[in-house]
Amino acid sequence: MGLRAYQILTCVSFFVLFPVIHCWGNDGHVAVCRIAQSRLREAAADAVKQLLPESADNDLGSVCTWADHVKFHYHWSSALHFIDTPDNLCTYQYNRDCKDEDGVKGRCVAGAINNYTTQLLSYNSASSSHSEYNLTEALLFLSHFIGDIHQPLHVGFTSDRGGNTIDVHWYTRKQVLHHVWDNNIIETAEERFYNSNIDGLVDAIQQNITTDWADLVKKWETCSANNTACPDVYASEGIKAACDWAYKGVSEGSVLEEQDISHSECSNRLRSRSKTRRKLITSAFTIIVYDITILLKLLTLYQMILTNLDELS
DSSP: OOHHHHHHHHHHHHHHHSOOOOSHHHHHHHHHHHHHHHTOOHHHHHHHHHHSOGGGTTOGGGGTTHHHHHTTTSGGGGGGGOEEEOTTTOOOOHHHHOBOTTOOBTOSHHHHHHHHHHHHTTOOTTTGGGOSSOHHHHHHHHHHHHHHHHSBTTEEETTTTTTTTOEEEETTEEEEHHHIIIIIHHHHHHHHHHTTOHHHHHHHHHHHHHTTTGGGHHHHHOOGGGOSOOHHHHHHHHHHHIIIIISTTOOTTOEEOOOOOOHHHHHTTOOOOOOOTTOOOOOHHHHHHHHHHHHHHHHHHHHHHHSOHHHHO
16 A cells, blocks of 8 residues: 555544534634635645545545544644643743643644644645655644634633633533634524524625725735744734633623624624623624634645645655
């Protein structure tokens, strides 16, 4: 069995062992990857198609949650989904913060993005099957981690593990704060505006790329100093968002609600007037903007890594 066949077989076996569980946390990743893939230029799209396992049927979104499921088998990968920063500083520094619980440097989501970007830079269409890396896994990990690093509380405070030890209520349902931001806020918006159909959300974001958010696209696609990936920038944005939105006004037992969001507001730079018993403001707009930011940055990475294949050969 050749290396390429072994790599694909390995990935497919994980899809069987860890089937996709359909919830909003997954839907967010799926939407981001599908939109990004749909906007790839031909060379990049061909490269993604070649690297995807056959079982994905050329749908990057269908395997964009793979990294969440394999972390229970790839135990070493669990630390790569998040960054813990010092409490209440609301800042991120790579040398200070990018490490796992044992203090091993580089083992965080920012380090993982750097690593898998480097691996994908070794891609060329003629010899991908002989790469020293498993480029299929590199593609799936990178696609997922670009999403994770932008989600509020994946870059959070150390003491509460990114909001995982703060018990709150989303309306009447008891949740941890991290789960509210990973799932509940957008799940509510998805149910209210799109009949719990991910395709409706994808279509709305696609439309906003070319209309309401068109002027912001270039800014979202910019990576400082012409770097291929800017995970330190993304992580700094993430902890600021966590402080400005997710942690602000929240304490143990807070009741979080989201109200008065019209469909027109949601599809046109969604604005919300939110009310909580502890004066916390949350909105689906925030997460939807993160989704569009994620997919454009992911798109930019793919374009830079996987286009100009002759030059990479």
